[in-house]
Amino acid sequence: GKRNVKNQTGDREVASVLPALWKSNWYTIVISGIFKLVQDLLQLVSPLLLSLLIAHLGRSSNEEDWKGFLFMGALIVTVTLQTLCNNYYTYLASLIGMRLRCALVEAVYQKSLIISNKARRESTGGEISNLMSIDTQRFQDCMTFVHHIWSSPLQIVLTVYFLWNYLGVATISGVVILVILIPINIKVTVLLRTLRMEQMKKKDERVRLINEVLSSIKVLKLYAWEPSFEDRIKDIRQKEVKILRRLAYINAVLNSFWFTAPVVVTLASFATFVLIDDANVLDAQKIFVSLTLFNIMRLPMGLLPVIIGHLIQVNM
Template sequence: MEIVASFVSSGRHIYSDKKMKPSRKVLFHHQTFSFQPLNNTAVSKPSRKQNISEHLRSRPQGTAPPGPKWIWQALRKAFGRPLILSIMLRVLADLLGFVGPLCISGIVHHISKDNRTIQQPMKLLGIYFISSKEFLENAYVLAVLLFFALLLQRTFLQASYYAAIETGINLRGAIQTKIYNKIMRMCTSNMSMGELTVAQICNLVAIDTNQLMWFFFLCPNLWAMPIQIIVGVILLYYLLGVSALIGATVIAVLAPVQYFVATKLSHTQKTTLEYSGERLKKTNELLRGVKLLKLYAWENIFRDSVEETRGRELSSLRAFAIYTSISMFMNAAIPIAAVLTTFVVHVHISEDGDLSPAVAFASLSLFHILVTPLFLLSSVVRSTVKALVSRTWTRDRSQ
C-alpha cells in the first residue's frame, strides 16, 4: 500500500490507517486462504531498491575493484535516488521552518500597542484595492500562512526521516547479504589461518553495518545544517544587526565545548559497556566453576576480581552520569546565554536602544532554530567518522 500511496499519504502515513482498522475484526478461517504470494502481487518493489550485490557483481570475475572508492560508487548506484530525495525534503523542511519566526514577528507587530492608532471611521467610496504588502501585514493572513507552513514543514520532515530510515535499513540488509555471500564462498583455510576470524565477522555483520546505517539516517542533516545555520544568521542580522553576529559567535564558541562533552560521553558509554561485559564474563566463569573454586578455596580471589571490575564499572557509570548532566545543562544554557548576550549588546549598540516585542519574539525563535543543528553537529560528525572507518573495513573484507 505504501508504494501506490500518494506523496501526502506517504508523508503523513495516512495509508497505514487501512491496515490498522482490520486489527479489531475477527479473522475467520475461510479468510486466511485469500492471501497471495509476493510474486503474484500486482505491485512489486521498485528497481531502485535492488540488492547492492547486483552492482558489486557487475564487474568481471578476477578483476580488481576500480579504486578505493568502489564501495561508494556501488552505494550511490543502489541508494542514491532515495537519499537525494531525503536530503531535498529535509532542506525544504528546514527552509519552511524560518517562516514561523517571520510570521510571529508580523503578528506581534500588528497587534502591538505601537501599531494601534485611534482613527475616526472613514467611509470609502468606490472599490479599494489593497496591496500585497498590506495583505501580508494582516495578522489573520499571517496566522493562516503560519499554519500551512508548519503543516508542510512537518510533512516534508516526516517524509525525509522515513526515506532516510528506509534507505539505511535497506543498506544494512544489502551489505549483510554481501558479507554472508562472501563468507559462504570463502575457503575455510582463511579463517583457520587468522585472516578473518569469527570476531571480525561478527563486527562486520553487527557493528560496521549498523554504523553505515546510522550514517544514512543522519546524512540529510549533513547537508541541511549548513543551510539552516547560514539562513538563520542572515535573518538574525536582518532583525538585530551586528549584535546578532555576536550572539551567533557565542554559540559557535561554545559548540566545541559541547562536542568535547559529547565525545567524552560516547567514550564513557563505550567503556561502561566493556566493563559490564568483562564483569558478566567473570561472573559466568565463577558460576560455571563453582565446584572447582570450592575445592581449591579460590572464592576470595575470584570475588576480588569481580569486585574490582564492578568498581571500575561503577566509576565509569558515575562519569557517564556527570557528562550527561553537563550535556543537558549546556543544551539548556547555550540558547539562553546567546539570547541574553545578543539583547544586551543590541540595547547598547543600537541608536534608539529599543527592543520591540516583534523583534524579541522572532529572535528567540531563530535562536531556538540555530541551537538544534549545533546540538546535532557532534552526533553527525561522530557518525560520519565511524561510517568512514566501517566503510574502509568493509571494503577491505569484501574484495
C-alpha cells in the same frame, strides 16, 4: 565504516562502505536531501510571516484586514508543508538506514561463511555477532541524521543572517559565543573518540573471553576454573562499565551545554542590542521574531553532539 584490507601487491588499503552505499541508494539520498532542504527553508519562512503578521496587527487603522488573514493562512500552510516535508524526509532517511543495515548484516554473514581458518581463529563468534547486531545498528542510526551534517550548519548560518537584519550588530555577541564553543566541542569530540575506542577494545576482549569459556566449558569444569575466569570477565566488564560511565557523563554535560547555549546566545544578543544604543527598543516584533529564530537555531545546535557521537561510533 572503514577497514584495512590487502590489495594484490600485499599493501594495506582503506576500504569503505560509503561508495557502495552511494551507488545503491543515491536516488533516495538525493530526494531525501531535497525534502530536507525544502523543510529548512520553510522553517525560516515562518519567522518572516510572523513578522509581517505582527507588523500588520500593530497598525492603528483597520484597513486591509484581509492581509492579516492572508499572513495567517500563509503561516498555517507553511507550517503544514514544513511538517509534511520533515516527516517524509525522516521516512526516507529511516528507509536508507534500514536498507544499509540489512545489506551489512548479509555481507557480514556471507563473509563469515567463506573466511579462512586463520581468520576464523582470529575472529570469534561473539565478534561476528557484535558486527551483525550492534555495529550495523549504529550505521542505521547514523543514516537518520546523515543530512544534518550539512543542514545544521546551513540553518545556523541562515538564522544568524536573519537575526542580523533584526538585531544588527548585537548579533555579533551571540555569534562570538558560538565561535568560542567550536574549539570546546572539538576537544570534547577527541575525548569521546578516545574513550569510545577504549570501550570497544574492552568489549571485544570480554566477548572473546566469554566465547573461549563457552567453547571450553568442559575443561573449565574439569579443573574447577570457573571462579578464575569469572573474576577475569568481571574485571574486564568493570573496566568497560567505568569507561561507559565516563562517556555517559560527558555526553550528558555536552547535551546540556548545547541545549542551554541558544538561551545564552539569546540573552547576550538582547542585552547587547539594548546597551549599545539608547534608541534601540525591543518591541513585540523584534522579540517574537528573534525568539522564533533562536528557537530554530536550538535544534541544529542540539543535534551537533548527537551527530558527532554517531559519526565517531560509525568511523570505528
